[in-house]
Amino acid sequence: MLINSIPLREAKDSSAIENIVTTNDKLFRFANADGTQADTATKETLRYRTALLRGYESLKAGRPLTTKTAVDVCRAIKDVDLDIRRTSGTNLKNQHGKVVYTPPEGEAVLREKMANWERFIHDESDLDPLIKMAVAHYQFEAIHPFPDGNGRTGRVLNILVLIEAGLLDLPILYLSRFINDRRSEYYRLLLEVTSQQSWEPWVLYMLHAVEETADWTRGKIWAVRHLMDHTVRYVATALPKIYSRELVELFFVQPYVRTQNLVDAGLGTRKTVSGYLGQLVDAGVLREEKAGREKLYVNVRFLDLLTSDSNDFAPFSEASAGAGPGDRRLA
Numbered sequence: 176m177l178i179n180s181i182p183l184r185e186a187k188d189s190s191a192i193e194n195i196v197t198t199n200d201k202l203f204r205f206a207n208a209d210g211t212q213a214d215t216a217t218k219e220t221l222r223y224r225t226a227l228l229r230g231y232e233s234l235k236a237g238r239p240l241t242t243k244t245a246v247d248v249c250r251a252i253k254d255v256d257l258d259i260r261r262t263s264g265t266n267l268k269n270q271h272g273k274v275v276y277t278p279p280e281g282e283a284v285l286r287e288k289m290a291n292w293e294r295f296i297h298d299e300s301d302l303d304p305l306i307k308m309a310v311a312h313y314q315f316e317a318i319h320p321f322p323d324g325n326g327r328t329g330r331v332l333n334i335l336v337l338i339e340a341g342l343l344d345l346p347i348l349y350l351s352r353f354i355n356d357r358r359s360e361y362y363r364l365l366l367e368v369t370s371q372q373s374w375e376p377w378v379l380y381m382l383h384a385v386e387e388t389a390d391w392t393r394g395k396i397w398a399v400r401h402l403m404d405h406t407v408r409y410v411a412t413a414l415p416k417i418y419s420r421e422l423v424e425l426f427f428v429q430p431y432v433r434t435q436n437l438v439d440a441g442l443g444t445r446k447t448v449s450g451y452l453g454q455l456v457d458a459g460v461l462r463e464e465k466a467g468r469e470k471l472y473v474n475v476r477f478l479d480l481l482t483s484d485s486n487d488f489a490p491f492s493e494a495s496a497g498a499g500p501g502d503r504r505l506a
């Protein structure tokens with residue numbers, strides 16, 4: 176549940192920093208479909224999620240973070256067979272089009288600097304891993320190894336650095352929420368490390384980002400777990416004939432579910448699972464939506480929790496079987 180949903184919020188905000196803008200609703204709608212119907216920005220944002228998860232899997236398979244990881248992440252995001260920059264002319268402009276920073280050039284130079292970045296994230300110093308992450312993010316962005324995608328790749332790497340250091344188990348810290356909210360400060364502080372060697376404000380900014388988004392993410396996980404337990408109990412009581420924990424949990428993998436997802440999960444034939452879905456809609460657990468020729472079933476409370484900052488949800492009551500959700504109350 177966590178690994179499928181929270182990275183989509185991270186993907187949306189990290190892409191938004193680069194002006195690739197989609198909606199939470201589109202992302203969740205296409206998250207477990209083949210995605211071919213999605214628009215360009217939604218596809219590109221879904222690829223950020225894929226890149227993050229691939230990076231995570233590569234760490235879990237025992238491969239350390241290297242330049243190759245960065246290349247793989249950037250390729251997955253951009254869906255292009257790119258590599259470390261070979262051409263010149265890359266520079267960073269402010270919103271008025273003025274060049275504010277020109278990164279180094281030459282493939283050999285960039286590879287050497289990336290090797291230095293690799294050594295830095297793995298050195299045995301007693302520097303706190305959170306500070307290391309902040310410093311390494313500046314370093315990576317200053318190297319700017321790719322023609323494009325450096326911001327997003329660097330933000331995926333932040334999460335991977337924390338996982339490799341053992342501070343996170345899953346890639347579910349929603350760090351880009353803070354950065355996207357304070358975007359202009361992010362650009363200004365990165366620039367001031369270069370122009371004024373002003374490290375402290377930059378490091379404090381990133382520590383603050385970790386603190387705030389760790390709190391946000393923990394609160395969200397707690398709320399989703401409560402909603403899931405509450406839904407399990409409700410379905411077990413209100414619909415004992417169709418209840419199974421696997422059935423309910425399927426609606427917490429993604430908030431949008433298709434009949435085929437239930438069939439694929441081995442819950443029954445199309446006919447059987449269609450019956451389940453109908454009963455869950457009648458009981459107020461799911462909402463049916465038409466999307467072209469397709470029917471989608473939305474776990475509305477879960478979608479609400481995932482897409483808002485609030486951690487409240489409307490509890491089920493016996494009376495709400497057959498009716499819609501009750502009053503919005505504190506979970």
Ligand SMILES: Nc1ncnc2c1ncn2[C@@H]1O[C@H](COP(=O)(O)OP(=O)(O)O)[C@@H](O)[C@H]1O
Nearest residue numbers: 193267276316317323324325326327362365366
């Ligand atoms: N002054 C700066 N020095 C170093 N890096 C910067 C500076 N200003 C912005 N950046 C980084 O560059 C990123 C944008 O680079 P870009 O390659 O376009 O990323 P993306 O394609 O993901 O859009 C920003 O998100 C930020 O991380």
Ligand SMILES: [Mg+2]
Nearest residue numbers: 193323324325
């Ligand atoms: Mg860009």
